[in-house]
Amino acid sequence: MDPDFWHQRWQARQIGFHQSAPHPFLERWWPSLDAAAGSRVYVPLCGKSLDMVWLSVRGYRVVGSELSSLAVEEFFGEQQRTDVQIAQHGSFHRHRAGAFEIFEGDALQLTPEPLGPVQAAYDRAALVALPPSMRERYAQHFATLMPAGSRTLLIAFEYEQTIKDGPPFSVEPDEVQRLYRDFFRVEELERVDIIDESPKFAATGLDALYEVAYSLTRAPRAISR
Numbered sequence: 412m413d414p415d416f417w418h419q420r421w422q423a424r425q426i427g428f429h430q431s432a433p434h435p436f437l438e439r440w441w442p443s444l445d446a447a448a449g450s451r452v453y454v455p456l457c458g459k460s461l462d463m464v465w466l467s468v469r470g471y472r473v474v475g476s477e478l479s480s481l482a483v484e485e486f487f488g489e490q491q492r493t494d495v496q497i498a499q500h501g502s503f504h505r506h507r508a509g510a511f512e513i514f515e516g517d518a519l520q521l522t523p524e525p526l527g528p529v530q531a532a533y534d535r536a537a538l539v540a541l542p543p544s545m546r547e548r549y550a551q552h553f554a555t556l557m558p559a560g561s562r563t564l565l566i567a568f569e570y571e572q573t574i575k576d577g578p579p580f581s582v583e584p585d586e587v588q589r590l591y592r593d594f595f596r597v598e599e600l601e602r603v604d605i606i607d608e609s610p611k612f613a614a615t616g617l618d619a620l621y622e623v624a625y626s627l628t629r630a631p632r633a634i635s636r
């Protein structure tokens with residue numbers, strides 16, 4: 412998507428993706444990733460997600476990336492952080508307070524320096540926010556940020572894309588495998604049909620909307636096939 416698309420969504424308050432409670436898959440599956448408390452967790456395309464707060468409460472340091480300055484300001488404002496420090500890192504503004512750091516800018520331009528070492532990642536509504544033409548670049552770039560052995564919890568949507576357009580886009584298991592398998596061991600953890608709790612999707616005529624959790628384990632080097 413064009414960056415303006417997202418800036419306009421935030422300005423117009425069209426942020427239906429934002430959830431008022433931590434994601435159930437995060438609560439259910441994060442412990443199985445065995446990420447040590449104190450680890451730095453990368454949260455790409457983080458918005459102002461309360462999932463970042465859930466992680467921080469459990470002792471993780473959270474490093475997000477987000478295009479929208481409004482999203483970043485709202486996140487720190489809602490967390491009542493009055494101690495936010497902002498520094499320029501190339502094309503990014505890094506906002507930092509307590510356990511949180513958010514790099515404001517284009518996530519696909521983020522490099523290991525200035526991101527710093529991360530040991531785990533959490534992708535909810537990041538991959539699926541991107542149109543098909545951007546996903547391969549996104550996945551390959553994401554792999555450059557994640558060290559060998561690191562674990563990622565990825566949450567994707569699946570639905571009949573001919574009935575409704577994205578975002579969020581439908582990303583099927585075959586595509587998840589194809590995007591990540593050169594760098595990660597990909598394992599599907601759980602799928603749940605949430606159409607009954609998703610009236611906007613149901614109103615389009617969809618009769619199923621699956622949320623699917625995956626674990627991605629970063630291989631030491633590209634996996635040859």
Ligand SMILES: C[S@@+](CC[C@H](N)C(=O)[O-])C[C@H]1O[C@@H](n2cnc3c(N)ncnc32)[C@H](O)[C@@H]1O
Pocket residue numbers: 417418428429430455456457458459460476477478479482516517518519535536537540
């Ligand atoms: C669907 S929302 C999901 C936000 C968050 N992960 C959540 O669960 O609430 C996608 C977010 O990605 C941001 N975004 C889109 N493209 C981006 C990019 N290239 N770099 C950084 N952020 C981006 C948007 O501004 C938006 O806040």
